[in-house]
Amino acid sequence: MPLEHPRFRERELNVFVKRDDCLHPIMSGNKWRKLKYPLQAALADGVRTIVTMGGRWSNHLHALAYACGQLGLRSVAMVRSDVGEPLTACLRDCRAWGMELRFVSRGEYRQLRESPPDELLASLEQARWLPEGGATALAMQGVGEIWDELGDEVDHLITACGTGATVAGLAANAPVGSRVSGVAVLKGEAFLAEDIGDLLSEAGSNRRDNWRLWHDYHFGGYAKATPALLEFVRQSEAEFDLPLEPVYTGKMLYGFMERVKQGAFARGSRIVLLHTGGLQGQRGFGKRTARAQ
């Protein structure tokens, strides 16, 4: 969908939004892309149980719970949560779709980022681990398919960046001449680029020069927001007739508009903003604290 704005006309920019939020009412955005091949492989390999991890408003858990329910797979999630925190609307959905929730402390959650819960995996029937956000080389393959749907030449593709798997998948599969910019939604100056490099290596890709990260638009960290960001999201939704949320797509669009102001794009550039979905997370925004993500 084309995006119109006086600033784009002034600078002769051709801006489009790739509406991956419209892929499916529940498994939307990059979740559809990232889960497609890992779940196909799990079914082909006779896996019966998917075990994963996520926060209380995780888009990954939400999409995975739904997909596993549809595919007849058991799903188990290690959920980062403080004692006594109530179930979020997101977790209630996950449970309704059959996901088993196991609550872990922040410390245990950090540990899971380093190493999967081997004992638990061994105790479950035909279980397979999916890391946080579903960030794997197979996930990158699904993300890469976005390019097949973009048609004309794209100079810049802009996306929100959390674990980095979406940037890595786009960069690994980008046509020559297309650049990928990831708007970091968390404070990850050093480790994010390293993680993306690792994912690219794992996928056997040597693309190192066609992507970059913008670190100036995280608004204090993951799922943190200022009144200015919330107001920007509200205004942009109305101005562009585009549903957004403040955790991912709102920061992506904010970062992009700032870079346009700074004159970061050459005249005549064709730019695609990737709408990575995540709109379910909007439901609890405002009620929850940033720490409770």
Ligand SMILES: Cc1ncc(COP(=O)(O)O)c(C=O)c1O
């Ligand atoms: C809606 C949305 N957009 C963007 C991202 C960032 O994707 P990635 O973790 O692959 O960097 C996520 C998290 O996975 C997400 O839920």
